[in-house]
Amino acid sequence: MELLNAQTLAKLAGVKLRARAVVDGVLSGLHKSPHQGQSVEFAEHKEYAPGDEIRHLDWKAFGKFDKYYIKRFEHETNLHAILVLDGSASMGYQSAALSKLDVAKVLAGALAYLLVRQQDAAGLAVVTGERFQDLPARAAAGHLRIVLDELEGVGAHGTTDLFRAADHLAEKISRRSLVAVFSDLFDDRPEALKRIIHLRARKNDLAVFHIIDPAELSFPFDDPTLFLSMEDERRIEVNPREIKQSYLEEFNSFLKSVRATCAEADVDYELVRTDESLDAVLLRFLARRQERRR
Amino acid sequence: MTFAHPWMLLGALAALIPLLIHLFDRRRPRPHPFGAISFVLRSQRRTASRLRLKRLLLYLLRTTILIALPVALARPELKRNAQAATVTRGPAATSIILDASLSMRYADGGTTLFERGRQLARDALRDLLPDEPANLLICGPGAIAPSAPSFDRGQIRSNIDSARPTFGSSDMNRCLDLAGHSLEENPMPGKRLVLISALTANAFRLNIAPPTLQGPKGERIRPEVVVRDAAGGKQWLPNRAVVDLKIEPALQLGPRAFQFTFTVRNFSPEPVRDLEASLKLGGQVVAKGFLDIPANGASQKTLSYRFSSGGVFPGEVAISADNLTADDRRPFVVAVPKELRALIVNGEPSTVRYRDEAFFVEAALSAPGSPVRATTKDAEAAFHDSFDQYELILLLNASAPTPEVSRRLVEFVNRGGGLLISLGDHVEPDLYNQRLVEILPMPLRMVKTAVDPEEADTEKKAAKLGKIATEHPIFSLFTGRAREGLMSARFYKYMLLEPGPGGSAAHNTEVLATFEDGAPAVAVTRRGQGRVLLYTSTVDRDWSDFPIRTGFLPSMQRFSAFLSGSLEEREEVKARVGDSISLLSPAHETIASVRAPSGAMLPLRPQEDGHVSAGPAEEPGVHQVQDSSGRPLPELTFAAVLDPSESDLTRIKPEELAAFFGEDAVKDSGLEGTHRRLPFWSWLIAAAAVAFFFEGVLLRK
Numbered sequence: 001m002e003l004l005n006a007q008t009l010a011k012l013a014g015v016k017l018r019a020r021a022v023v024d025g026v027l028s029g030l031h032k033s034p035h036q037g038q039s040v041e042f043a044e045h046k047e048y049a050p051g052d053e054i055r056h057l058d059w060k061a062f063g064k065f066d067k068y069y070i071k072r073f074e075h076e077t078n079l080h081a082i083l084v085l086d087g088s089a090s091m092g093y094q095s096a097a098l099s100k101l102d103v104a105k106v107l108a109g110a111l112a113y114l115l116v117r118q119q120d121a122a123g124l125a126v127v128t129g130e131r132f133q134d135l136p137a138r139a140a141a142g143h144l145r146i147v148l149d150e151l152e153g154v155g156a157h158g159t160t161d162l163f164r165a166a167d168h169l170a171e172k173i174s175r176r177s178l179v180a181v182f183s184d185l186f187d188d189r190p191e192a193l194k195r196i197i198h199l200r201a202r203k204n205d206l207a208v209f210h211i212i213d214p215a216e217l218s219f220p221f222d223d224p225t226l227f228l229s230m231e232d233e234r235r236i237e238v239n240p241r242e243i244k245q246s247y248l249e250e251f252n253s254f255l256k257s258v259r260a261t262c263a264e265a266d267v268d269y270e271l272v273r274t275d276e277s278l279d280a281v282l283l284r285f286l287a288r289r290q291e292r293r294r
Numbered sequence: 295m296t297f298a299h300p301w302m303l304l305g306a307l308a309a310l311i312p313l314l315i316h317l318f319d320r321r322r323p324r325p326h327p328f329g330a331i332s333f334v335l336r337s338q339r340r341t342a343s344r345l346r347l348k349r350l351l352l353y354l355l356r357t358t359i360l361i362a363l364p365v366a367l368a369r370p371e372l373k374r375n376a377q378a379a380t381v382t383r384g385p386a387a388t389s390i391i392l393d394a395s396l397s398m399r400y401a402d403g404g405t406t407l408f409e410r411g412r413q414l415a416r417d418a419l420r421d422l423l424p425d426e427p428a429n430l431l432i433c434g435p436g437a438i439a440p441s442a443p444s445f446d447r448g449q450i451r452s453n454i455d456s457a458r459p460t461f462g463s464s465d466m467n468r469c470l471d472l473a474g475h476s477l478e479e480n481p482m483p484g485k486r487l488v489l490i491s492a493l494t495a496n497a498f499r500l501n502i503a504p505p506t507l508q509g510p511k512g513e514r515i516r517p518e519v520v521v522r523d524a525a526g527g528k529q530w531l532p533n534r535a536v537v538d539l540k541i542e543p544a545l546q547l548g549p550r551a552f553q554f555t556f557t558v559r560n561f562s563p564e565p566v567r568d569l570e571a572s573l574k575l576g577g578q579v580v581a582k583g584f585l586d587i588p589a590n591g592a593s594q595k596t597l598s599y600r601f602s603s604g605g606v607f608p609g610e611v612a613i614s615a616d617n618l619t620a621d622d623r624r625p626f627v628v629a630v631p632k633e634l635r636a637l638i639v640n641g642e643p644s645t646v647r648y649r650d651e652a653f654f655v656e657a658a659l660s661a662p663g664s665p666v667r668a669t670t671k672d673a674e675a676a677f678h679d680s681f682d683q684y685e686l687i688l689l690l691n692a693s694a695p696t697p698e699v700s701r702r703l704v705e706f707v708n709r710g711g712g713l714l715i716s717l718g719d720h721v722e723p724d725l726y727n728q729r730l731v732e733i734l735p736m737p738l739r740m741v742k743t744a745v746d747p748e749e750a751d752t753e754k755k756a757a758k759l760g761k762i763a764t765e766h767p768i769f770s771l772f773t774g775r776a777r778e779g780l781m782s783a784r785f786y787k788y789m790l791l792e793p794g795p796g797g798s799a800a801h802n803t804e805v806l807a808t809f810e811d812g813a814p815a816v817a818v819t820r821r822g823q824g825r826v827l828l829y830t831s832t833v834d835r836d837w838s839d840f841p842i843r844t845g846f847l848p849s850m851q852r853f854s855a856f857l858s859g860s861l862e863e864r865e866e867v868k869a870r871v872g873d874s875i876s877l878l879s880p881a882h883e884t885i886a887s888v889r890a891p892s893g894a895m896l897p898l899r900p901q902e903d904g905h906v907s908a909g910p911a912e913e914p915g916v917h918q919v920q921d922s923s924g925r926p927l928p929e930l931t932f933a934a935v936l937d938p939s940e941s942d943l944t945r946i947k948p949e950e951l952a953a954f955f956g957e958d959a960v961k962d963s964g965l966e967g968t969h970r971r972l973p974f975w976s977w978l979i980a981a982a983a984v985a986f987f988f989e990g991v992l993l994r995k
Contacts, residue, residue, distance in 0.1 A: 090329035100329070188332055216330040224323040229331045236331070237323050238338050242345055246337035251330065 045069040079120035080137050080175055083108040083147075084165060085154060086183030087128035089230040092156030095215035096275035103211050103274045104182035105151045110282055111180060112151075116144040124150050125172070127165035129158020134172060159231040162187045166195035170202070178205040185210055185258055193258060197265040207268035207285070210258060214275050219247045297368040300953070305364025309357045316353075352992055358985040366978035385426050386484025386518060387443045389473035390415050390450070392457060393491035394434035395464035396940040398524065400492065400531055401617045408459040411490045411524040415454045418488045418522065419447060426486075429476055430454060433469035433491075435462030435872040436910065440476045461620055461913050462872040463940045466497045470505040474517055478508045485517035492524050492531070495946040496939050500954045519955045525945065532562030534569065534587070535621035535941030536611055541628050544598050549665050550630050551600035556611045558595065560587035561942050573597040575609040604632025604665065606928035608916035621941040625891075625915045625933035631665040634858045637684045638670040639677070641691035641720045642834070651690045651718065651834050654841035658850035666854050681706040685858045690833055691718025694725030704732045708822025712857025717789045718832040727792075735803045735819035735828045737792035742813065747786045756784035760810040768806055768818070768852045772845065779845030780807075787837035788813065789830040818856070825857050869917070869934040874909035876901070877919060877930050885930065886922040891915030 045058060048068035061069040085108050091101040098106070108124070115122040116139060123137030124147050135143075135150055162183065169179060179199050185208075187193070200206045215221075221240035228235045240247075255271065262269035270285050272278075297303065328334065392415050398408035415430070422428055427443035430450050444450075470487060477485045485507060491497065509515040525531060538557035547553075554573055560566050566587040573581040581597035601607065607630060612623035636659065642651035652670050659666040666686070671679065673692045677699040681687060687706065689695075695703060707713050713733060715726075723738035731737070745755035759780055764773050772780050791814050807816040817828045831838045833850075840846055869875045875896075879885050888896040888908040896917065899907040911917065911934035919930035 093327070093329035184329060186329060186332065213329065216328075216333075221326070226323040226325040227328045227331050227334050228325055230327045230329050234331055234335065236335055236338055238334065242348075243334065243337040243341050246341045247333055250333045250336050250340075254333065 045071060079115060079118075079178055080123075081111070081115050081120060081178040081180060082123045082125055082134075082137060082169065082173060083111060084125045084127065084169065084179060084181045084183075085151070086160060086162070086165075086181070086185075087126050087154045087156060088158055088160035088183075088186070089156050090160055090184055090186045091211070093213050093216070093230060094274070095213050098274050099156070100184050100211045100213055100274055101154065101156045103272060103278065104209070105154060106278050107209055107211075107272065107281065108180070108182050109148050109151050110278070112144055112147045114282075114286075115139075116141060116147075122147055123177075125165070125169060126150070126154050127161065127168070128154070128156075129161060130164060131158070132165065132168040134168070137177065156230075160184070160187045162192035163189060163195050166192070166198060169196075169199055173199070173202070173204060176203045176205070178207065180207045180209065182209045182211060184212060184216075193261055197261065197267055200265050200267055205268075206265070207270070207289075208258075208262055209270050209272050209281075209285075210255075211272045211274065212255075214273055216251065217273065219244050219251075297370050297953075299368045302364050302368035305367065306361050308364065309360040311360060312353055312356045348992055352989060355985040355989040355992070359982045359989070362978040362982035362985065366975040366982065368975070370974045370978070385423050385482060386486040387477045387480035387482045388418075388422055388426055388428040388486040388488060389431060389440065389443065389477055390418050390428060390488045391431045391433050391466075391469050391473050391490065392454070393464050393466070393489075393497065393524065394432045394457060394459050395492070395494075395497060396459070396461050396618070396620060396936065397492040397494045397497070397531070397943050398459045399461075399618055399620055400525075400533070400943065401619075402525065402528070402531075406459070407492050407524040408457075410526070411492075411522075412454050412457065414490045414522045414524060415488075416451065418490070418520070419450055419454070422447075427480060427482070429473075430457075431469055431473045431476070432457045433464045433466065434460035435464070435912075437464070437469050437472060439472040442476060443480050461936060463937050464491075464497050465499075466491065467499050467502060467505070470519075474505040474507040477517065481510065483510070485515065486520060487517050488520045488522065490522045490524055492943065493521070493946050493951070494531070494942070495944045496942055498946055498951070498954070500946075500950060504955050516956055521951060521955075529945065530562060531618075531943035531945065532564065532616070533618050533621070533941055533943045534558060534560050534562075534566060534613060534616050535618070535936075535938065536613060536624040537592070537621075537938035537941060539611055539624050539626055539935075541626060544600075546662070547598055547600050548662070549633070550602070550604060551598060552628060552630070553596050553598040554581075554611055554626075555594055555596040556624060557592055558585060558587055558613055559592040559938070559941065560589065561944065563589050565589045565591075570614045571595050571597070572612050573599060573609065574612060575599065575607055601630040604630045606630075606931055608931060608933065610915075610933075618941070618943070620914065621936050621938075623914075624935055627916060627931050627933045629929070631855065632685075632858070634666045634686050634854060635684045636666050636668040636686040636688060636854060637676055637679065637681070638668050638688045639690060639692045640670055640672050641689070641693060641718060642836075643672050649834065651832070652688075653834065654846060655688060655690060655833050655850055658847040659854060661847060661851070664851055664854075666851070681711065684711065686712040686714070686854055688714040688716070688854075690716050691720045691836075693720045694722050694729055697729055700729035703730065704821075707733045707824035707826055710823035710859070712824055712854070712859070713826045714829065714853055714857055715826065716829045716831070716833045718834075718836060721789070723789065733819075733821045733826050735817040735826055736805075736814060739790045739792050741787055742790050743787045745786050752786065753784065756786055757788065757809045757811065758785070759783060759815055760808045760812065763804070763806040766804070766806050768816075768849075768856050771848055771852065776845075779843055780849070783838060783840035783843045783845065785809065785815075785831050785838045785840065787831065788815065791817065791828075791830065825859065827853050827857055829853075869909075869911055869932050871911050871914050871934050871936050873911060873934075874899075874907050875911060875917075875932060875934075876905045876907050877932075878905050883927060884922045885919055885927070886924075887920045889918045889920065890934075891917070 045061060046069065048057065048070050052070050056070045058069045058071045085104055087101065091104060092099050112122040119139050121137035121139040122143065123135050125132065125134040135147055160183070162185065173179070181196060185193060197206060219240060224237065224239050226235060226237045259269055268285065268289060270281060272281050392411055394408065398406065398411055400407045419428060427445050428450060429440040429443045430453050431437060431440045470489065473487055487505065504516065506514045506516050535558065536556050537559045540555045542553055544551040544553040558569065558571065568584045569587060571583050571585055572579045580599050583595050583597055585593045585595045587593040597611070606627060608625065608627050610623045610625045615622050638652045638655060640650065640652040644650040647653050656668060656670055659668045677695055681702055687703070703713065723740060726734065727737045744757040745752050762769050762772060762777070762780060764770060788809060803817060803819040805814045805817045809815050815830055819826050831840065833841060835841055877885055885898065885906045888898065890896060890911065890913050892913055896908045896911060901907055914934050914936050916931060916933045919927045921927055
């Protein structure tokens with residue numbers, strides 16, 4: 001599978017990704033940063049402490065106060081993005097051309113490409129059951145290849161454990177970041193999504209790409225079917241026609257609940273069907289973010 | 295409910311299909327790994343109870359469809375009372391058949407079924423259209439074809455009024471055929487049979503073809519049948535009946551004692567307790583008892599009575615009366631043996647009892663239950679005695695009587711006395727032949743010695759009996775294993791007889807038993823009004839060991855009874871109501887009349903073999919036979935009994951009757967009004983359609 005095809009890249013070329021208001025970064029003009037660094041606009045002084053850069057010492061202040069002060073500035077910064085990919089077995093379900101995992105990879109790869117192209121840092125975190133693999137966020141062009149290679153190697157295994165993923169991310173993310181989650185959110189624990197959203201409380205920007213297979217949305221089965229769980233030993237034999245109505249109600253309720261939870265926490269939420277055009281999904285996502293920024 | 299095409303009901307087995315599919319469908323569902331299985335599980339949990347209910351409803355609806363359709367195709371019809379006109383099929387020549395069998399005597403609600411049947415017949419006659427001709431058939435035993443249908447309603451009504459129930463059974467099939475044939479000549483296209491009956495099951499034979507009659511063009515057509523139930527639709531007509539009676543001598547109670555064992559059946563679903571049963575003789579109750587009878591079962595009761603004298607006695611056993619009284623009693627005629635005074639002429643008396651010639655005979659004739667009162671005397675004393683005081687004389691190895699005594703003996707026999715002659719060493723054949731020629735069954739010739747009793751191998755060499763006339767009353771007992779009682783006897787000596795009979799009435803002689811060589815052992819003859827039996831060996835153990843064999847005692851008693859003409863001579867006449875009875879006139883007598891209990895005379899028809907056929911008997915009870923001078927002939931008195939099957943009033947099921955006559959031919963009517971038939975099948979079709987609709991609705995939900 002080719003993660004980024006030329007068509008997708010052409011459509012995304014004119015769109016500038018703007019992070020939300022308060023994120024760290026180094027690209028000026030696009031992202032306002034609350035952090036101090038190399039900039040033209042002075043912000044404050046800070047008493048020197050061992051480890052601070054000697055070159056930021058304010059010698060004039062030393063002359064006045066006989067104390068070492070470090071000069072701090074407001075200046076443009078890069079967006080720091082962590083792409084969180086759910087690699088659980090349920091993501092391997094596929095009734096259309098691409099599985100949910102395939103779609104997640106494409107979307108994550110495309111975002112990584114966009115981020116790196118505009119000098120933003122992109123990192124990757126893959127959650128596969130109890131395993132948590134991550135690549136630190138970097139803005140280097142060479143890093144994009146590493147991210148894409150890493151994405152290429154992700155397979156669908158294990159259970160969906162958003163709980164653990166949230167804990168890992170909270171531990172790993174040391175600065176304000178854009179956290180983009182690509183998952184079907186099929187975690188039976190109702191508080192798992194809230195745990196993810198809790199990252200938002202730590203000043204991170206959070207986007208949820210909810211990837212759903214069309215068969216999961218429409219339940220198009222007719223004959224008696226033995227449904228097997230993709231993550232554990234559960235199985236059930238049902239006549240799909242008999243439970244379709246109930247299933248759709250349950251599933252729509254789930255979607256509604258997820259959407260409501262995200263909206264409540266001011267989290268970008270994007271429902272992605274695996275059979276729809278992925279560039280349209282990205283454009284829709286970016287347009288919405290740009291809209292919110294204004 | 296009745297069915298026009300009952301075989302279509304087999305289609306209802308299709309109702310098992312949903313169940314069988316459920317039980318045996320082992321289709322494996324397609325496995326499908328599914329990411330959102332949690333939602334499937336939750337949905338299934340949420341809908342499980344609703345689905346179970348839905349499946350149950352679907353099963354019921356589908357089963358309803360699969361049952362309703364074949365049952366509807368079987369064309370069921372319900373009957374419902376309605377005050378509709380009796381006749382709905384247009385004018386028809388009508389034959390009214392009124393059941394006159396015993397069952398119609400059943401009392402119900404202050405009247406009898408027959409009275410009710412008569413009213414129904416009048417109603418049927420009244421309901422006829424003016425242009426409908428009719429006739430009447432009273433269906434009893436020996437029913438005859440009615441005349442052609444006419445418009446003389448007055449005559450038919452008169453015939454209905456004069457009709458009486460019988461004591462016999464009715465063959466409804468025959469009556470229907472007779473009535474049907476009577477309608478054949480009538481030019482009207484419509485033919486109708488109105489059947490008025492108690493509708494008991496035994497009156498119908500449903501395994502034969504229903505009545506048909508010949509149409510105007512020679513084709514077979516089925517008449518319309520209107521069934522009217524004289525019992526008013528009752529499910530049961532409870533009845534108790536004495537269905538059997540066995541009369542046996544009760545030897546343990548002494549001579550002339552009899553036990554009457556009778557069977558009472560309870561034709562009802564309720565058991566009967568403490569039912570009174572009695573034995574009546576001459577109108578007087580002489581014994582009484584009680585018995586319990588289970589539901590639809592039978593019980594036996596034995597009552598005993600000892601008659602004080604011999605003779606022929608009519609009587610009856612009876613139980614407490616119920617709704618059908620005719621079968622609550624069973625008449626009988628019992629012949630009680632008269633006391634026989636016998637003179638035993640002992641030809642070889644002995645002080646040693648067992649060597650006495652008469653020892654074994656005395657013992658046999660004095661056994662309990664024996665009607666014989668014997669007096670034993672030696673020849674000299676006996677021959678000086680008057681023979682008039684005896685009915686029976688036994689000459690046991692007696693020397694030939696003097697001519698005077700011989701003459702008296704011949705007179706004794708001719709007057710009706712019985713004479714038994716047994717032989718022995720004291721018998722001189724020539725003198726016997728000379729003096730008793732008139733009464734000897736066959737002349738004596740000489741003594742044959744089969745073996746000397748003192749020799750070895752007497753058992754093998756001794757003579758045995760060969761042929762025995764077990765068809766004769768004397769030896770009728772000795773059949774089967776009892777025959778061994780005679781065949782085991784060994785005879786060392788016996789008297790050979792001249793082959794030709796002697797005397798003037800020799801043609802009356804019968805040889806009833808012979809030895810193996812064909813020599814007569816027992817010969818009997820009739821002389822005048824008396825009988826003589828000649829036994830060609832001894833009645834002690836001189837010439838034979840027969841006296842110590844088991845056959846000796848009954849043989850002697852039967853010999854005596856035969857000779858006295860008081861026991862076996864009266865053959866029991868078994869007569870059932872509806873049967874003709876064959877009677878044999880006694881010698882020198884002529885049967886002039888047979889009088890039924892009601893006083894009516896039975897028609898008599900002399901037969902070529904000397905018998906007289908009387909009857910048929912039309913009522914149960916004791917029938918008296920009289921000679922031309924009006925003198926009763928008690929030995930011919932007989933009791934006519936009811937056919938026990940007629941007491942079974944089990945009702946035939948209406949659907950069986952409808953199926954027999956054909957759905958489209960039969961019209962059923964009760965006492966309250968005509969039953970209207972409703973096409974129930976259309977309801978079933980509607981039910982199937984509704985079930986089909988709701989099944990579709992359920993499937994869409």
